[in-house]
Amino acid sequence: MSQPLFFCFAPCPRGLEGLLVQELETLPLAGLGQVLKVTPAPGGVSFQADWAGIMQANLWSRCASRILLRLDKKSYRNEQDIYDIALAQPWTDWFDLANDFKVDLTALTGRRAAPTEGTRTKQPPPAGKRTKPASVSHLQSLDFVTLRVKDAVCDHFRERTGQRPDINTQHPDIRIHVFLDDISCTLYLDTSGDALFKRGWRLEKGEAPIRENLAAGLLQLANWPERAAAGLTLLDPFCGSGTLLVEAMLQQLQVAPGLARSFAFECLRPCPLEQWQQVKQQARQQIQLQPLNQIHGSDIDQKMVYRARRNIERAAILYGLPENLPLPTVAMSSADEKAPPAPQGLIICNPPYGERMQVQANRDSVHPAPEETDALFSHWATQLKRHYAGWSVYVISADMQLPKRLRLKESQRLPLFNGPLECRYFRFDMVSGSARHKPSQDSANPGMTPA
Ligand SMILES: C[S@@+](CC[C@H](N)C(=O)[O-])C[C@H]1O[C@@H](n2cnc3c(N)ncnc32)[C@H](O)[C@@H]1O
Incomplete structure (x- = not known):
């Protein structure tokens, strides 16, 4: 009927x-x-x-x-x-x-x-x-x-x-x-109740966490699901509470993001709850339990490293992933010192926004302690140019001058909003020596093509 x-x-x-x-x-x-x-x-x-x-x-x-x-x-x-x-x-x-x-x-x-x-x-x-x-x-x-x-x-x-x-x-x-x-x-x-970006796994946050649905969108705009299928490595060197790492894991395993929470429609009188059981059952069958790609995060703040690890573990438990599945890893490191975890891969990140939080200096760094955003980005760019040839780097930032700060030419920039903050989603393709792409105009196209 x-x-x-x-x-x-x-x-x-x-x-x-x-x-x-x-x-x-x-x-x-x-x-x-x-x-x-x-x-x-x-x-x-x-x-x-x-x-x-x-x-x-x-x-x-x-x-x-x-x-x-x-x-x-x-x-x-x-x-x-x-x-x-x-x-x-x-x-x-x-x-x-x-x-x-x-x-x-x-x-x-x-x-x-x-x-x-x-x-x-x-x-x-x-x-x-x-x-x-x-x-x-x-x-x-x-x-x-x-x-x-x-x-x-x-x-x-x-x-x-x-x-x-x-x-x-x-x-x-x-x-x-x-x-x-x-x-x-x-x-x-x-019909949702709590906003859908509240998946249920992120109980521990930092100062400027990115919403889970925006993180999911950033991954999809970088064609993560296809690139994951091709075996590519993912790194978020400013991982904070690990939002991008968990969303990347869910996308690769084809886990429905709402499987670990309840919804307001369950309270609505005309809603046929027997169908809800069928829909959930079908989603559980859809999960592709395969070995995960290498998904890595790092952050300069030990507290955030701990929170990200806890969030990842909580997500694995809530979504019922097997205990022996290797999960995304998180290490403490300053982005400008992070060695590439693979010869090629994908960086997706939202580094600190000047408006919302301070950049932290790594005082044990071999570099002079960067007091300003400029210093961190300059050191990070040097690290990318020296060691990340072959990587695609996607950065969401409210800083329209980011390419200038990094002294890199973006191959794509897409207007996006992080809550009320107008941002750009930049893509830099790292080639040996330096990035030689011409800067692009704001892209109206919601999709970003793979490198
Ligand atoms: C905007 S937050 C990222 C939020 C994250 N995407 C999340 O959803 O929780 C920026 C993060 O960069 C970290 N950070 C600041 N300076 C850093 C540095 N030099 N190297 C690595 N991480 C740094 C902060 O500790 C913070 O967790």
């Missing part, structure tokens, strides 16, 4: 929309469910799916931040209209009184009623009032709108059951997302 199709939207880090389209287009697997009309938008991808398709998107997407199911989209003039739109939704059909909930609101700066990352006023603020984008200046305050939507959900429940569900702003069972532009209000039910 065919199931209803829902309009869905999957937000993702800006710059990864093309990859997310490719991911969703490979679904559904094993003929379970439907995923149709996959279309990119700035900061996400819209598509249509049935329940099994929504389950698979949550379970398999490495790049999406959430999978949102659209309940309604209507024009509005004021807070009362938004309350009425929310009150009219059949909330009691979607979830139980026993489930607590939370309302998130995003007001878009333009006329787009789709949730995008990086262009929004985010809810909730730490304290006090939020600034309203000009597009919704006709509303009293965004906090008041959020309150009215919450009231509408509670009033709907009260009219039907005499009781109302609880609010939980920290770990709600159900999240309702409201997206406003100047004329339309869109209501979504979040």
Whole structure:
């Protein structure tokens, strides 16, 4: 029997929309469910799916931040209209009184009623009032709108059951997302719950960890899955908590990133849970238990080395990998002294961003202690030029001057966002002597070709 199709939207880090389209287009697997009309938008991808398709998107997407199911989209003039739109939704059909909930609101700066990352006023603020984008200046305050939507959900429940569900702003069972532009209000039910980059394995972080879905995207943009299949070695010499290392391992073994966590759709009343068991079972069968490529990380900070190792071990346990599988290795080393672990390979990393954290000097180094970013990058570049001929080096950085600092010419640069930080994803192809490629313009193409 065919199931209803829902309009869905999957937000993702800006710059990864093309990859997310490719991911969703490979679904559904094993003929379970439907995923149709996959279309990119700035900061996400819209598509249509049935329940099994929504389950698979949550379970398999490495790049999406959430999978949102659209309940309604209507024009509005004021807070009362938004309350009425929310009150009219059949909330009691979607979830139980026993489930607590939370309302998130995003007001878009333009006329787009789709949730995008990086262009929004985010809810909730730490304290006090939020600034309203000009597009919704006709509303009293965004906090008041959020309150009215919450009231509408509670009033709907009260009219039907005499009781109302609880609010939980920290770990709600159900999240309702409201997206406003100047004329339309869109209501979504979040089928993910915790954001999808929270895979469950990274409990230990450093100061500026990269999100798991961005790390997964960086690996895919560097064609890691194909290069892993060809036996190439991977190194992250600024590995921090080991995010890129774990995501690389999951991609190589074809482990569904969501296999170690739960999802909000499991609480939704119409969701057919027997299909969820089938979808998960199919994902477990998909795991390719083969010897891992050499995946190495290093960091100058002993504390981060320890955290990365713990995260890798936790991931192996949570995803049920066999105990005898050799896992990615992590060593303590300054990037500018790290010897190449193989004659050829791939470096993928996000070195310290000036804005977010300090570069650490290796005071035992044979080099003079680098006090500045420039010094580290200059020493690292020397190391790359001397010892990494034949390697491809991919670096995400908010520093647009990075190639100049490294005195290397990039062969590709791709605009990407790390949260709100506008970055470039640079690729340098190391050849004997120096990198002789011409600098390239920002690439509009989401894919980066292998060397
Ligand atoms: C932006 S963080 C990387 C975060 C990492 N991708 C993660 O997800 O956790 C940069 C890392 O570079 C490390 N670092 C700073 N200076 C370094 C150096 N000279 N050599 C190696 N690592 C260094 C810091 O300890 C930090 O863990």
